[in-house]
Amino acid sequence: MNRPFAGSSISGPIRPAMPVLTHGAGANCNAPLLVALAGAFCDAGFAVLRCDLPFRQSRPHGPPQRGSAERDQQGLKAAVASMRQQTSGRVFLGGHSYGGRQASMLAAGEPGLLDRLLLLSYPLHPPRRPNELRTTHFPRLQTPAMFVLGIRDPFATIEELTAAFKLIPARTELLPIPAAGHELLTRQNRDNLPKQIVEAFRSFADGVPP
16 A cells, blocks of 8 residues: 555555554654554554654654644644545544654644544653643543553653543543553563553444443
8 A cells, every 4th residue: 555655654454443653752653662553453453554753754863853743743634634535434543652742732723633542651741840741732632532651651640640631621541551661562561562452442432441
């Protein structure tokens, strides 16, 4: 299948529901977590788009530069539009860390653009700076969102994230991952975690309690 734009990879059969996955500030679309998660989605019968954010397409290494957020959100919007051209069904948008934050900001700014959010290791605040919350857009978020968080993640605690859910008018769900940090994947869970996330997200997307 042709790639819709630079720095992307589609795999799996075309299905009525299609996830778009993107990466964190220090990675790209070939990050181990995204590759493993895309494989699990494909095994479950979905077509998946893994895409590089525009900041990563512009420079192969290093974090996003100041002012990159709007352009990165537009890149995600283009990825969603590409998937919309290939399915009449639902489109999900997911991202790890920075990518998830941009996905949630895009959804908050454009209600109805996509059907569900999968937010992996949402960076609620910088490490050791819990007062600098990244929740300004949460009250405008009308897209149902499932959050996946390692209980050792320095960017948020389970309690902090649960409290932040009160700001979000849309349906939310939290999948805590024991003994995991910000990267989520560990040597102990890498064989089971991707399938666990996909199964929980399928239930969430279909409105069925896990």
